[in-house]
Amino acid sequence: MAIRKVAVMGHPVLRQVSETVAPGEVGTQRIQRLIDDLIETAHEYDGAGIASPQIYEPVRICLIEIRDNPRYPHFPNVPLTILINPKITVLNDDKLPKYEGCLSVPGIRGLVHRSRGIRVDALDRHGEPLSFQARDLFAATVQHELDHLDGKLFVDNVTDTRTLTFIPEYDRYWHKKGIEMLEAAGAELRRKS
């Protein structure tokens, strides 16, 4: 396993459509090692998720894991979920307003609107079919990661560029407002015990 360098905005690998993983390839050392590296890299940089193109490997693999994340302290925890060739079906197209950040857009947050309910169909790291429903912050995180597989970054979804903010200014001026918007929408947030 290895902590990998993270590609940042401007690198063409982040703008490619990633390739589908052949089901027979899932068990190969190359893919299994790539998954281990994604896990280790996400842990190192406190990512709530990471997608393969972010470590210069444009294949359709991403993961979500939220465990008392210091970058997103209000996010409910999500166990490590590895998604190979994921597809999303929107179940609830009401939009949740949410400030997002990205390891590939370091230091910046911006306001995006994500579908509040989705079904996710994918393969797990053993090549077995995986299907689950996700809502609100979990659903939004999955949508963010899937966008990476299609060469999109969250900044593409920032409709009001006046909401773009560096992190110290986010903490100072926008974090509280962001939480209030999530609360007003009725999204489940993590409560510190």
Ligand code: NI
């Ligand atoms: Ni990202």
